[in-house]
Amino acid sequence: MPEDLVRAIYQYPYEGCTNEVDIFNYFADYKGERYLYINKDKSLKIIGIGIQSLIKRDTIDPDGVEKVYQSFVHNSEVFGVDKLQLKLFGGFYFDEDDSEDFSTFHKSHFIIPKIQIIIEESASWIIFTDASIDKERVIDALMHLTGESVASAAHALKCEDINLDLFRHNAAHAIAQMKSGAFNKVVLSRKRRIEMDAEIQVEALIDKARLNHEASYLVVMESGSKTFISKTPEQLVMVNGAYLYTNAIAGTMSKSVDDAKAKLLADEKNLIEHKIVVDSIKDDLIPYVCDITMKDHPQILENQFLYHLYTPIKAKLKTGSTLRVTHAMHPTPALGGYPKVQATEYIMQAGECRGLYGAPIGYVDAEGNGEFIVAIRSMVIERNEAVLFAGCGIVEDSEVESEVYETEVKFKPMLQMLGVTHNE
Numbered sequence: 001m002p003e004d005l006v007r008a009i010y011q012y013p014y015e016g017c018t019n020e021v022d023i024f025n026y027f028a029d030y031k032g033e034r035y036l037y038i039n040k041d042k043s044l045k046i047i048g049i050g051i052q053s054l055i056k057r058d059t060i061d062p063d064g065v066e067k068v069y070q071s072f073v074h075n076s077e078v079f080g081v082d083k084l085q086l087k088l089f090g091g092f093y094f095d096e097d098d099s100e101d102f103s104t105f106h107k108s109h110f111i112i113p114k115i116q117i118i119i120e121e122s123a124s125w126i127i128f129t130d131a132s133i134d135k136e137r138v139i140d141a142l143m144h145l146t147g148e149s150v151a152s153a154a155h156a157l158k159c160e161d162i163n164l165d166l167f168r169h170n171a172a173h174a175i176a177q178m179k180s181g182a183f184n185k186v187v188l189s190r191k192r193r194i195e196m197d198a199e200i201q202v203e204a205l206i207d208k209a210r211l212n213h214e215a216s217y218l219v220v221m222e223s224g225s226k227t228f229i230s231k232t233p234e235q236l237v238m239v240n241g242a243y244l245y246t247n248a249i250a251g252t253m254s255k256s257v258d259d260a261k262a263k264l265l266a267d268e269k270n271l272i273e274h275k276i277v278v279d280s281i282k283d284d285l286i287p288y289v290c291d292i293t294m295k296d297h298p299q300i301l302e303n304q305f306l307y308h309l310y311t312p313i314k315a316k317l318k319t320g321s322t323l324r325v326t327h328a329m330h331p332t333p334a335l336g337g338y339p340k341v342q343a344t345e346y347i348m349q350a351g352e353c354r355g356l357y358g359a360p361i362g363y364v365d366a367e368g369n370g371e372f373i374v375a376i377r378s379m380v381i382e383r384n385e386a387v388l389f390a391g392c393g394i395v396e397d398s399e400v401e402s403e404v405y406e407t408e409v410k411f412k413p414m415l416q417m418l419g420v421t422h423n424e
């Protein structure tokens with residue numbers, strides 16, 4: 001019998017524990033095969049446990065991914081109480097470059113889990129795609145979790161900047177290129193490796209993130225021995241029925257600067273960087289949407305350590321799904337540069353091999369709705385090591401040392417999550 005015909009999706013209303021740390025802990029046996037997605041206003045949590053089907057490609061292939069997921073959903077028999085809720089979660093690499101840091105991930109990496117827990121404000125579900133799991137037992141156990149927090153036992157031994165000299169060199173080179181008119185903006189990035197004295201526990205990191213109430217997403221994706229984590233403030237795209245939402249986030253000032261908000265809103269260099277992103281997003285959206293609405297001037301987005309210039313954008317969707325639009329928009333000049341092709345080539349020549357750093361990660365449902373984020377403020381961990389990523393937009397008026405400082409501040413959310421307070 002073809003495999004498709006014996007698949008089944010079982011859905012139950014979920015009234016169990018809503019603490020993601022407890023749930024991750026309970027499913028410790030599935031380490032390497034779990035994921036977590038929490039949206040910015042914490043109105044949606046998606047937790048995936050085990051791998052029923054890994055949709056993987058060694059190229060960035062949104063159409064191929066969508067086809068396999070649709071076939072899974074439509075060829076499965078559904079035993080459920082509500083309309084089909086199973087969501088597909090995963091991401092695409094930043095670009096087609098291979099990346100050693102992400103060797104257990106694929107350029108298209110999407111997961112249909114064995115168990116998916118969806119926690120929304122109005123209702124929640126637990127979904128099983130594996131008939132052999134004892135569903136009653138799992139549901140009963142989840143109802144009785146006690147909400148213990150998990151403190152990290154690991155301390156930093158060593159902090160090492162992997163490519164700071166190269167970053168300085170590339171930034172100076174890019175500024176010179178832009179002064180001679182080669183392109184307008186490029187985003188360059190740095191990496192920092194942290195070695196801890198014990199294994200880094202993902203549950204402890206999630207617990208740390210949970211206690212921090214800043215308006216950011218939280219994404220955790222395990223793949224074998226590696227785990228990717230992003231605590232990003234940046235949405236790439238959300239599709240909800242007839243509407244599409246996106247935003248431009250570009251232009252940054254540390255909160256430690258006196259009068260930072262007012263300075264940022266009036267700073268010519270940052271306003272130029274921001275406008276490049278807004279204009280490029282508009283151009284990329286035109287084939288898919290109509291009635292684009294946005295304000296003429298950016299507002300301030302506040303993070304724990306930084307202020308950003310921020311323009312929310314709403315439009316009516318004419319055609320396309322979340323995955324299609326994600327592919328068309330990524331990378332915006334907030335992470336790539338402008339013009340897009342030249343900037344992306346520049347990043348590839350700079351040898352950054354970003355993998356999932358700055359990549360689109362998110363979820364879609366069977367109707368094409370969903371949300372993708374831009375995976376910044378991120379790190380990949382393996383055993384007792386973490387590699388942290390931070391980047392910034394370079395324009396012709398940039399100064400190399402200010403950009404070095406900006407990336408220092410952008411490492412902070414991940415350093416804080418690891419409990420590293422100073423450079424060891």
Ligand SMILES: C=C(O[C@@H]1C=C(C(=O)O)C=C[C@H]1O)C(=O)O
Nearest residue numbers: 250251252334376390391392393
């Ligand atoms: C590239 C990063 O951040 C991006 C770059 C910004 C900038 O240059 O001002 C601001 C927000 C993000 O779009 C990062 O945090 O790694």
